[in-house]
Amino acid sequence: MKITFLSILVLSLASFRLTRLLVFDKITEFIRQPFFDEVSEKNEDGEIEVYYITKKTGIKKFMGELLSCYWCTGIWAATFIIGFNYLFPVVSEPITLILAIAGLASIIELFIQQFIRN
Numbered sequence: 001m002k003i004t005f006l007s008i009l010v011l012s013l014a015s016f017r018l019t020r021l022l023v024f025d026k027i028t029e030f031i032r033q034p035f036f037d038e039v040s041e042k043n044e045d046g047e048i049e050v051y052y053i054t055k056k057t058g059i060k061k062f063m064g065e066l067l068s069c070y071w072c073t074g075i076w077a078a079t080f081i082i083g084f085n086y087l088f089p090v091v092s093e094p095i096t097l098i099l100a101i102a103g104l105a106s107i108i109e110l111f112i113q114q115f116i117r118n
Contacts, residue, residue, distance in 0.1 A: 010100045011085065015078040017103030023073050035064035 036052040054064030
């Protein structure tokens with residue numbers, strides 16, 4: 001794989017989207033769930049708020065801390081994306097492109113939401 005500005009941009013957007021998918025998105029909650037304990041508390045307004053606390057020991061604690069840290073997960077997501085692209089370029093190209101387009105779309109959506117609010 002030749003590294004160009006365009007390839008760095010595509011890989012960066014794909015890494016961004018994969019990171020957000022793992023750390024925040026509802027559809028990957030099942031991946032995060034084994035590494036967190038759910039705690040519910042009633043706030044001052046009487047509403048129930050749910051907090052996720054990492055497990056206390058071992059690999060579940062490590063994975064919980066990793067999945068709760070956007071920056072940490074981002075490094076591993078970037079490593080996976082780059083490795084996948086080097087090892088399996090034909091298979092990884094459409095997956096990386098889909099992630100990159102979804103990443104760019106989410107950035108555009110953020111700007112649109114900010115524009116509409118103001």
